[in-house]
Amino acid sequence: MAAMFLWLLVFLWLQLPSAKGKEDNVVCAITDPFQIPYEYFQKGDLIIGEMTSQLGCVIEELHFSEPPKTKFIDQLLAISKKYQHVLSLVFAVKEINENPKMLPNVSLGFHIYDSYTNARMTHQNTLNLLSTTEKIIPNFKCDKQKNLIAVTGGLDSDTSFHMATILGIYKIPQVANCVVAPVSSVQFQFHSFYRMVPNEQYQYRGMAHLLLHFQWTWVGIVASDDDNGEKFMQTLMPMLYQHGICTAFNEKTPSISHALDNFSSLELIRAKSFSVIVSEVKVLVVCAEPQTMTALIWMIYFFSLLEGIAEISMAKVWIMTAEWDFSLETLHRGIDIQVFDGALSFAIHSNAILGFTEFLQLLHPDSAKEDGFIGIFWQQAFNCLFSDSNEHHKNITTCTGQEKLESLPGALFEMSMTGQSYSIYNSVQAIAHTLHKVYSSRTNHRTIAHSLRLNHRNLQHWQLHPFLKHISFNNSAGDTVSLDENGELASGFDIINWVTFPNQSFLRVKVGRIDPQALPGQEFTVNQEAITWHSTFNQVVPLAVCNAHCYPGYSKKKEGKPFCCYDCDPCPDGMISNQKDMNYCFKCQEDKFPNKHQDQCIPKILHFLSFSEPLGLSLAVLALSFSLNTALVFGVFTKHHKTPIVKANNWDLTYSLLICLFLCFLSSLLFIGHPHIVTCYLRQTTFGIIFSVAVSCVLAKTITVVLAFMATKPGSRIRKWVGKRFTNCILLGCSFIQNIICVVWLSTAPPFPDFDMHSLAGEIIVECNEGSFSLFYCVLGYLGFLAIISFTVAFHARKLPDSFNEAKFITFSMLVFCIVWLSFVPSYLSTKGKYMVTVEIFSILASSAGLLGCIFFPKCYIIILRPDLNSKGHLIRRN
Structure with missing residues (x-):
């Protein structure tokens, strides 16, 4: 297995740039060591240069045993899809030259070289762009100069940096298309450097927003083991932590050159690769620059073959940076791209360019003889060989030149313009519009134009910068293209959902946008319904958390x-x-x-004693029953008011007591129902006043009995106290004190409706707050004081000889009264809500019923059932 992995690394190594810090040769199979075999040149009054990245090369260490030579191997076309980058520039130049309103009487040409994703070759071909002869002779000009006015490229930060170090010396405008800036402060270090790509910070911000939108807080990060990968992690990870997103792992794709130098590290690299592919983490954030994706694709392919875990590796959501345009090397034809089904990626904002697809459909190997890239592209893309090719393979067909680009799978070539091609197209358009503004200024500023003598022959590179820095135009797709103060595209990124199919075709669906120019709150948008997830997830948003959610509760x-x-x-x-x-x-x-x-x-449920509930209804019926009985007793006494038993015990006080008891029973109804301000005012005060009158009546009756017997003694002076005047004084005097207490209570701190939120769980106690509890207990205390006096007097008079003596019954009734109200206090304080009210209602009914039953029912018994005892003779006989 280690041997197979080694061969895998060798193939992968063939796709990557050379290791830094070594002298290198590029191996090729041509005779002239200084000839560059792949370039594309078109004449024009002004030339736009481009540095593309089509080819790969094998790097050998230089031993200085022979002069350095430049050699290439044709089979190493890195990514056929990148040929569209060349075609987007060609189409843009063609469109400008055919537009009579753009740069009239001036034609644009181009010169395209390949960087070979190699530092030395990038420098060499940048110097080739600057040279006016076939040999590299910097700073030399002749009459037949090609008049290079600006350069576009490269597509990665390393290539852009290598170009900028040379082009900046000559102040030649470089409009790069790299997603990641080559240095942190581009405009400060490279004054001639521009990017037709938004600032990458927007992309990182969009990633954080995307993860938060789907509540993915447990993700893996994959990047290359180089400066770009380190920058990616150092920028993204703090931003994720700020938004509460954790990383399960932060893996760097293995350095293939290091693995070849140190074979003992193969197992370590294999283990790291295994942890990335087989990890249970469902969401992987990938810095999708070529080295990372090449290594990652080979890892997936390797493990799907050797370990049989293709399903495990596919069940993930891949989130790619904008370098990813779903391209596969021609060596990867056999890889199932459905691994990336449902992937999400950021992309440079793009729109369909009218006429580009038709331009591609007319393309064939003989359409442009100057195009040095089309032959090798055609052979690699269609897996065929031209008849004049030096290579011969039994199993490879001959290219006819009539093959159709639209028949190629999208992973190898797309008929619609990709994001990076769209960026190159806009770069050429920006240069053309800048030139147009420069020439247009000749009409508006004749003196300046005359002094500078602006024309395509003596136009200098540096004269474009003031116009290019502030360029703003609408391209043919209707998008506004402008640069911000940092020389970067003032735009955002699209969010793309990739839907793949078994035949290696795919759909790119735009599902969102990160737009820093949008209104606040609308910078990030995503249409979740438009996203197609990997089939493993059954169209359910994948869960990417460290552990299961904590659900409500x-x-x-x-x-x-x-x-x-x-x-x-x-x-x-x-x-x-x-x-x-x-x-x-x-x-x-x-x-x-x-x-x-x-x-x-x-x-919460409102908690109060209601008439509609059984308890409240029962107490109300009981109160009405007792009041009805009191009314009946009052009727009996009224009907027999001339009988001795009624006359014998001061019938005025008897009637007053019966009326008070009737009102006492009815006063309990004030405690039932929803408390209101009126009922709260009347509850305790009505109860206190009526009961004080009732107890005062009992006290007056008792004292009257005592005085009556004392007055019968010869020579007694008490006779003058016996009479209605004295009893009325007792009645009014005792009840007056209670009235004063109630008036003071209502005047200072009256009761009011209140809500107790906390005493009962799930219920709000609606109650009458007594206002001043001291005055409330004063009312009860005074009532108890009258009851005790009445009980004491009645107790001493219980043995007085009289057939109709009430003292015994009053004694018992007051005993019941005192017991009821003494037990009321602890019961009242230990209950809450409607049960507290129930205790008080029960005490009112029980004490009133005790007075009614003990004092009046024996008399009613005699009046109704034993009328023979209700006679004056019987009264005299007993006495």
Whole structure:
């Protein structure tokens, strides 16, 4: 297996640039060591140069045993799809030259070289662009100069940097198309450098927003083991941490050159690759520059063959940077691209360019003799050989030149313009519009134009910079193209969803945008419904978290774990969490309480004694029954008011007592129902005043009995106290004190409706707050004081000889009264809500019923059932 992996690394090594820090040769199979075999030149008054990246090369170490030579191997076309970059420039120049309104009387030409993704070759071909002869002779000009006015390229930061170090010396405008800037402060270090690509910070910001949108907080990061990969991780990871996103791993794709130098590290690289592909992490964020993707694709292919884990590797969401345009090397024809089905990538914003597809359809190997790239592209793309080729393979067909580009799978070539090709197209358009502005200024500023003598023969590179820095135009697709103050494209990135098919075709679906120029709050947009996920996920948004969600009713518990990893604890009693993955539970509002699952607050039930519930209805019926009985007793006494038993015990006080008891029973109804301001005012004061009058009547009756017997003694002076005047004084005096207490209570701190939110779980107690509890207890205390005096007097008079003596019955009735109200106080204080009210209603009914039953029912018994005892003779006989 190690041997197979070694061969894999050799193939992969053939695709990569040379290792830095070594002298190198580029091996080729041509005679002239200084001839560059692949270039594309078209004449014009002004030449636009381009540095493309089509080919790869094998790097050999230079031993200085022979003069350095430049050699190439034709089979190493890196990515056939990149040939579209050449064609986008050719199409843009063709479109400009055919436009009579753009640069009239001036024709544009181009000169295209390949960087071979190699530093030495990039420098060499940049010097070739600057040279006016076939040999590289910098700073030499002749009459037949090609008049290079600007350069576009390269497509990666390393190539752009190598070009900028040379072009900056001559102040030649370089409009690069690299997604990642070659240095941190481009305009400060390279004054002639521009990028037809938005600032990469927008891309990183969009990645963080995308992960947050889908609540993916546990992701893996993959980047190349070089400066670009290190910059990617150092920029992205802090941004992810700020947004609460953790990384399961941060892997760098292996350095193939290092592996070849140190064979003992093969197993380590294999293990790292295995951890990336087979990891359970569902979302992988990939810095999709060529080296990373080449290594990653080979890893997937290798493990799918050797380990049989293709399904595991496919069940992921790949999030790619804008360097990714879904391209495969021609060596990767056999790789199943459905591994990347449902992938999301950022892309340079692009639109369809009218006429480009038709331009591609007319393309064939003989369409442009000057095109040095089309032959090798055609052979690699269609896997065939031309008849005049020096190579011969039995299993490879002969190219006819009539093959159709639209028949190629999208991974090898696309008929629609890709994002990077669109960037190159806009670069050429920007240069042309800049030239147009320069020439247009001749009409508006004749004196300046005359002094500078602006024309295509003496136009200098540096004269474009003031116009190029502020360029702004609408291209043929309708997009506005302008550069910001940093010399970068003032735009954003598209979010692309890749839908792949078994025949290696695919669809790119634009599902979102990161646009820094949009209104606040609209910078990031994504249409989740338009996204097609990998078939493994069954169109369900994949879950990418360290652990399962904490559902409502639970909160996160983090102890000794990464901040994205946590346990789930149920919310404490009385608290809820109503969203997933909440850090803390919280209390409900006062008028609400947690439900059973503690995931939402529900309104509390109003808690009060209602007429509609059985308890309230029973007490109301009982109160009305007692009041009806009192009315019946009053009727009996009224009907028999001339009988001795009624006359014998001061019938005025008897009637007053019966009326008070009738009102006492009815006053209990004030305690039932929803408390309002009126009922709260009347409840306790009505009860206190009526009861004080009732007890005063009992006290007056008792004292009257005592005085009556004392007055019968010869020579007694008490006779003058016996009479209605004295009893009325007792009645009014005793009740007047209670009235004063109630008036003071209502004047200073009256009762009022109140809501107790906390005493009962899930219920709001609607009650009457007594206002001043001291005055409330004064009312009860004074009532108890009258009851004790009445009981004491009646107790001493219980043995007085009289057939109709009430003292015994009053004694018993007051005993019942005192017991009821003494037990009321602890019961009242130990209950809440409607049960507190029930205790007071029961005390009112029980004490009133005790007075009614003990004092009046014996008399009613005699009046109704034993009328023979209700006679004056019987009264005299007993006495």
